[in-house]
Amino acid sequence: MIQTTSEENYLKTIFHHAGLSNNAVTTNDIAASLGTKAASVTEMLKKLSAQKLIRYKKYNGVTLTDSGTKQALLIVRKHRLWEYFLVEKLKFSWDEIHEVAEQLEHIQSETLVERLDTFLEHPRFDPHGDPIPDKKGIIKKSDSQKLIDVTEKKEAIVNLVTDQPELLRYLSKIGISIGSKLKVIEKNSFDQSMLLLINGKSKVHISSSIANNISVQF
Amino acid sequence: MIQTTSEENYLKTIFHHAGLSNNAVTTNDIAASLGTKAASVTEMLKKLSAQKLIRYKKYNGVTLTDSGTKQALLIVRKHRLWEYFLVEKLKFSWDEIHEVAEQLEHIQSETLVERLDTFLEHPRFDPHGDPIPDKKGIIKKSDSQKLIDVTEKKEAIVNLVTDQPELLRYLSKIGISIGSKLKVIEKNSFDQSMLLLINGKSKVHISSSIANNISVQF
């Protein structure tokens, strides 16, 4: 069965909130993410539940069924493939793409997704480092940790940042991108802010809320 | 002001029916094209008229205003650019693209259109030979005539076919594509059917309804 754009957005939001272990997601969280009101969410949950895309028990939050997860993964796949396309082929910068991908992810055509994937040579990560689910919905998660949790003073490589335009523009400004080498020079235990050495060159001080949105691997 | 997908489809339909001289288009024609009912069309015409995208006088059909024409041209531009992309980059065949382009043409992002156009190196015609309006909405129309009107027995080159999947598949089957060289060997004055020589090789008999959907130049 084909979903409406709105239904797809709800599925995707539930997926993002639930995390890999498919935790229950609350009505309010969904409303906040989608910029709608709780009453609207409740209505939609009933519809999705009737289609067996979610498990819904009044007042108990929702989880995705296998079918719902599959749908959500396909939308995420499309979103990330399009983001990759926009950056690699159309030369968009990483902070300009999310909005457009939000529209493109709803284009209905199985052929389109697969041919796009082929054209792009099966990319594994989108421009923010988020993994692109394969055709079967399989995501291989790389081992990375949040920069804020890094204690060692070894060199770390940026492999994931949060897809938020303002953050992304700020990171560009201070010279951080996917693949950047970071060394934590100093960590303020009071406010969790950090002094970083970026690519062995510039020293930059970042707040904890920035550090919380960057992940690295060693 | 931003139009809904539905409004955009109405504008585009009116544009296609009106032709270059912007003739008045009837309610019924619009309804037939869009697969809606006349009553629904009347309703939408009022909305478009209120936005000054069309000139509408009850019972008198509609014409596009300059603003409406501009909008319609942009949608046509997007449709054709995406069709070109699907064929040239994603290796779709010319009969598979219309449906997908119908969706893609409604993606809202000026930057996207312009970067796509640049990426594709400013194509002038879509895969069916339809001209792609430039950024300013200017279409350069090539001098071509319908195959059905060809009398001379000179060699003609196919430069435009109607974008209808079934027709396109049939043309592919008999070996006609954009750029094919055709010579009219025989013309039946009773049913307007023709015997063609295609690319100097195969002889094929086509009905008038096929000949009516192919245009050529000399």
Place this chain on the structure above:
DNA sequence: ATATAAATTTAGGCAAACCTAAAAATAATA
């Protein structure tokens, strides 16, 4: 010129997706 037919508009409804305000259930706190 009338009568009939066709095209168009109006009237009244429906479904999707949103809303606000009120009611009900659950959670937190005194």
Place this chain on the structure above:
DNA sequence: TATTATTTTTAGGTTTGCCTAAATTTATAT
């Protein structure tokens, strides 16, 4: 535990874009 606060659901509306059926206007044919 009783009270208060928060979360969620229900009830009742709105807008968009569609529908059918009936009324109206315009076109066609006798």
